[in-house]
Amino acid sequence: MKPHTCLKLMVLAAHLCWLATLTGCHSGNEDKPTVPSASVRVVDEADGSPVADIKVMVMDHRFNIPVSGPFISDTDGLVDMGVFPQTDLSLMVFCGVGYLVHFLPGYGTWNQGASGNGLTNPGVPMEIQVRRALMDSLPRIAGKVIDSESGSPLNNVFVSVSPYLIGYQGGTDQDDDVTGNDGMFSVSNIHFTPNTETGNLFQVNPLHFTCYGYRPVVWKYDPPNGSDNVDISGVTIAMKWMGLENHRGRIIGLLMRDGIPAGGVAVGLGVVDQSTSEKSGPGMPGWMEVTDEFGRFVFGQVPPGTYILQPGFALGDGVYYPPQPGNPPITIVDGEVFNAGTLTILHEIEPLDPPHGQVVSTPPTSLSWTSIPGAATYKVKFRGEYLPLTTTNSILLPETPAITPGLHSWIVKAYNKAGALIGISQIHSIFRLLPPPD
DSSP: OOHHHHHHHHHHHHHHHHHHHHTTOOOSOTTSOOOOEEEEEEEETTTOOBOOSOEEEEEETTTTEEEEEEEEOOTTSEEEEEEOSOSOEEEEEEOOSSEEEEEOGGGGEEOTTSTTSSSSSTTOOEEEEEEEOSSOOOSEEEEEEEETTTOOBOSSOEEEOOSSOOTTTSOOOTTEEEOOTTOEEEEEOOOEEEOTTTOOEEESSOEEEEOTTBOOEEEOOOOOTTOOOOEEEEEEEEEOBOOGGGOOEEEEEEEEETTEEOOSOEEEEEEBOTTTOOBOSSOOTTOEEEOOTTSEEEEEEEOSEEEEEEESOSTTSSEEOOOOTTOOOEEEOTTOEEEEEEEEOEEEEOEEESOTTEEESSOOSEEEEOOOTTOOEEEEEETTEEOOOBSSSEEEOOSSSOOOSEEEEEEEEEEOTTOOEEEEESSOEEEEEOOOOO
């Protein structure tokens, strides 16, 4: 058995042990002190009011595996996720209709250093801020995911049309969801457009359904002739358990950064629709490899299908993967070994002050971010305009025009002495300036 296969089995065994403790099984060490219960509180970033019906997943972001959940916030915005026996985990939040994720401390990473996370501060939930979505919830597609053989509902199925791997940045969009024990899903803001010849509506981008151990499903709604209904419900998606006999192909490749092999970098695998080459949102849960000291990665026993690679899929992991010709969709057939060749990654820049999601009462006078090895200059885009280049990892903001109350975003790029891009912030960092007190 190959080392990476053994690692996955050990990880899954550890998760099964944990899940057993959550469902009432005991190890016999009843005298050991318990770890404080982990909890979060979901609030509206505009006024701090609690938000109900928000799904929260617990993920092991190292291996792209769902560990527990989804849990649902109550009318007080509270989510109790039980006892965490380890802290190398992350949270993934699905807001459903009406909201988007605004801020998760540490991009949702659960660690003992995080303030107010229920581990270091018992009784003080970690605060997750969400903001109201500007777009209408329609078009919507809702339904149920089942096992193709038993007909039983499937939980922990990720549903998305997002063009990027969201595993696991913590935040999701309205076209992302995950099923609970009832197998139900609902995604919205799905792009439909009329067929120029028939006038019938058709779904532009497909939905991708991925679940560890099951063959991925790429699916589009086919409206009946003359139908203009964009609130579709009652959809049933059947997923087939793959079984080892279907795991045939291999994908190999090499990661480079700053001209040298990049070791210890997580590489995710996402399913692709052959007709559109759109990546799935969550990727294939459980399908993740780590590069060795020479920058090499190997995905073994990959089921037949079409995929795309995503190195450094998590926010805050120090890796930014720019789109490049070396990573086209990969089609795997039985017994094939596909060499993806050499892929280049950049450094990820993380905003420091103000941090992403910060709510401030006075306008910031400067911006700062993590420094990047080998960076000679940084270019900052603030409020849609580029500021003068800086040689340090901070910059003073112009006094005019004045920063008005509301949401503001900024992004940073790093360049070496030769002018080559070597680092970038993976998201537009957002802060909110409060209006002056009455």
